[in-house]
Amino acid sequence: MDEPRERETIEERAQARLDQLTKPLGSLGRLEPVIVRLAKITGRVIPRTEQPMLLVFAADHGVAEEGVSRYAPEVTEEMAVNLAMGTAVSSVLARNQGIPIEVVDVGIARAVRHPAVLNAKVAWGTQNFVEQSAMTPEQARQAVDIGQERVRRAVGAGHDILLLGELGIGNTTAASALAAVLLGVDPAEVLGRGTGLDDRALAHKERVIRQALARHPEAMQDPWDAMARLGGFEIAALAGAVLEAARHRMPVVLDGFITGVAALWATRVDPAARDVLLASHRSAEPGHRRVLDELGLTPLLDLELRLGEGSGALFAYPLIRLAGRVMAETATFEDARVTPVGHPPAETPKRLTAESPPVARDFSDSERAAVYRVIEARRDVRVFLPDPLPHDVLQRILRAGHLAPSVGFMQPWNFIVVTDRTTLDRIYTVVDRERVRAAENYSGIRQAHYLRLKVEGLKQAPATLCVTLDRQRGGPHVLGRNTILETDLMSVACAIENIWLAARAEGVAAGWVSMYRKEDIRDILGIPEPVDPVALLSLGYTPHFADEPGLQRAGWARRLPLAEVIYRECWGRPGDFYD
Numbered sequence: 001m002d003e004p005r006e007r008e009t010i011e012e013r014a015q016a017r018l019d020q021l022t023k024p025l026g027s028l029g030r031l032e033p034v035i036v037r038l039a040k041i042t043g044r045v046i047p048r049t050e051q052p053m054l055l056v057f058a059a060d061h062g063v064a065e066e067g068v069s070r071y072a073p074e075v076t077e078e079m080a081v082n083l084a085m086g087t088a089v090s091s092v093l094a095r096n097q098g099i100p101i102e103v104v105d106v107g108i109a110r111a112v113r114h115p116a117v118l119n120a121k122v123a124w125g126t127q128n129f130v131e132q133s134a135m136t137p138e139q140a141r142q143a144v145d146i147g148q149e150r151v152r153r154a155v156g157a158g159h160d161i162l163l164l165g166e167l168g169i170g171n172t173t174a175a176s177a178l179a180a181v182l183l184g185v186d187p188a189e190v191l192g193r194g195t196g197l198d199d200r201a202l203a204h205k206e207r208v209i210r211q212a213l214a215r216h217p218e219a220m221q222d223p224w225d226a227m228a229r230l231g232g233f234e235i236a237a238l239a240g241a242v243l244e245a246a247r248h249r250m251p252v253v254l255d256g257f258i259t260g261v262a263a264l265w266a267t268r269v270d271p272a273a274r275d276v277l278l279a280s281h282r283s284a285e286p287g288h289r290r291v292l293d294e295l296g297l298t299p300l301l302d303l304e305l306r307l308g309e310g311s312g313a314l315f316a317y318p319l320i321r322l323a324g325r326v327m328a329e330t331a332t333f334e335d336a337r338v339t340p341v342g343h344p345p346a347e348t349p350k351r352l353t354a355e356s357p358p359v360a361r362d363f364s365d366s367e368r369a370a371v372y373r374v375i376e377a378r379r380d381v382r383v384f385l386p387d388p389l390p391h392d393v394l395q396r397i398l399r400a401g402h403l404a405p406s407v408g409f410m411q412p413w414n415f416i417v418v419t420d421r422t423t424l425d426r427i428y429t430v431v432d433r434e435r436v437r438a439a440e441n442y443s444g445i446r447q448a449h450y451l452r453l454k455v456e457g458l459k460q461a462p463a464t465l466c467v468t469l470d471r472q473r474g475g476p477h478v479l480g481r482n483t484i485l486e487t488d489l490m491s492v493a494c495a496i497e498n499i500w501l502a503a504r505a506e507g508v509a510a511g512w513v514s515m516y517r518k519e520d521i522r523d524i525l526g527i528p529e530p531v532d533p534v535a536l537l538s539l540g541y542t543p544h545f546a547d548e549p550g551l552q553r554a555g556w557a558r559r560l561p562l563a564e565v566i567y568r569e570c571w572g573r574p575g576d577f578y579d
């Protein structure tokens with residue numbers, strides 16, 4: 001039995017794999033911790049982050065009336081429309097990577113003139129927090145809820161990594177005020193020029209923030225109170241998104257200062273939220289550095305971006321995605337037979353306990369269930385309706401056959417589709433003659449059973465495939481066929497099974513007939529000598545797919561118990577793979 005082993009964490013296993021990849025140890029620099037972090041977040045040694053989406057929350061700020069931004073508040077709505085139209089910077093970045101954007105209006109002060117901007121307005125902008133609380137506690141809660149709800153939907157839609165962005169004229173002021181409170185620092189330390197204030201305007205912005213902090217001394221006490229008094233609808237929604245992503249172990253790529261402050265707030269509500277965060281870049285806003293330090297995050301990029309709207313996250317995402325691909329696709333020293341120097345020895349794989357699989361599944365639960373259902377529901381069918389098969393259905397079924405595995409990729413099959421009635425009748429005649437002849441091998445009740453097996457299906461079905469084997473395909477030396485020569489035939493059998501399962505998935509019945517003399521079929525279909533007609537497969541619709549195999553129902557044979565066919569480690573030793 002397996003030795004009890006020390007439980008390795010996912011991070012340890014991910015780091016161990018990174019160290020086995022054909023590259024000098026540690027040579028991917030700061031991307032290595034990113035890969036390990038993704039592994040930890042997703043719970044997979046080989047993390048996958050291939051289905052990103054950008055969520056942009058937009059809202060207006062009452063404090064904008066104090067002249068703290070270089071731009072007018074109308075720009076929030078205009079930019080939301082611009083993003084939705086595909087003409088903003090982030091639209092370009094997203095479109096060129098095929099990343100969908102969802103723009104959510106959580107509190108823009110005007111009606112938004114584009115239907116693609118999701119309307120989830122909590123209010124028409126916040127109040128000016130120099131005079132009163134920006135939001136009521138209920139509004140703050142509502143905005144957080146909206147962020148959570150959007151992420152639940154994103155998860156439901158199959159997204160596996162979340163990029164965050166924001167829009168809101170005046171929001172660097174709100175974010176700075178909130179950051180000063182959350183970090184317990186002087187506003188001067190987290191203050192920046194936002195959209196590009198000059199020195200005078202910057203000094204004014206600082207005075208406004210000081211005024212606000214003096215107006216709301218209680219904000220120090222509790223994160224929820226701080227959010228309501230000094231935050232913004234989009235900041236609260238971003239925070240909600242982070243909280244929800246943490247629940248789903250979904251990696252979150254932060255953008256700049258505002259998303260950073262929202263994430264910092266989220267960690268004050270739920271410290272575990274920190275674990276799902278990745279910092280895309282360090283923005284030109286000076287407060288961003290403080291926020292990232294507090295979150296313990298190292299930004300991937302430092303490009304002096306100061307845009308927002310998710311742009312930094314979109315610039316960084318390809319690095320994150322590629323890091324994941326490197327982990328998945330790079331050969332290990334062992335795979336590539338390259339000699340490692342100074343690398344830890346590869347561990348022999350140990351049997352895993354109930355841990356999650358090392359790589360994400362790429363089929364949904366229902367897709368997986370469908371595959372097993374098709375396998376279980378496949379039957380050998382003898383009764384067909386005369387209706388012809390639609391061309392596209394037959395095409396898909398044949399394609400499935402051709403996608404079968406084959407030894408050395410020799411693809412030794414051909415499929416002759418026979419629909420001509422005269423030809424089908426000739427096939428029926430030679431098959432039926434063999435059926436009667438073969439019955440002589442049985443006697444008594446078994447012979448009676450045998451003779452009841454009908455091959456009339458060949459006459460009823462609108463189409464019969466003759467599946468052939470060409471042993472010479474691929475030349476005299478087929479890769480992997482040195483000692484087991486019948487692997488060519490096995491390859492054809494794989495194609496037949498693919499056809500059978502694909503047909504079942506299409507609701508099309510198949511009946512495999514093999515009672516014939518090859519020379520008869522070769523003769524009827526004009527098949528040249530070296531090619532073997534190895535199977536006849538009738539295809540068509542059937543009135544009924546039985547629950548169990550026909551031969552079982554007829555009492556001819558029963559499906560063996562699974563336990564009888566599975567051994568463990570050596571011949572004859574029972575396995576424990578069954579109930």
Ligand SMILES: Cc1cc2ncn([C@H]3O[C@H](COP(=O)(O)O)[C@@H](O)[C@H]3O)c2cc1C
Nearest residue numbers: 069071166167168169170171172194195308
């Ligand atoms: C055209 C334009 C596009 C933007 N995209 C993002 N922001 C960014 O700037 C704003 C915050 O800066 P402040 O606090 O100085 O107003 C937010 O809308 C933010 O997303 C933009 C700003 C403008 C003007």
Ligand SMILES: O=C(O)c1cccnc1
Nearest residue numbers: 194256257283306307308
């Ligand atoms: O740091 C940011 O994300 C930022 C800076 C300026 C304006 N908007 C966003």
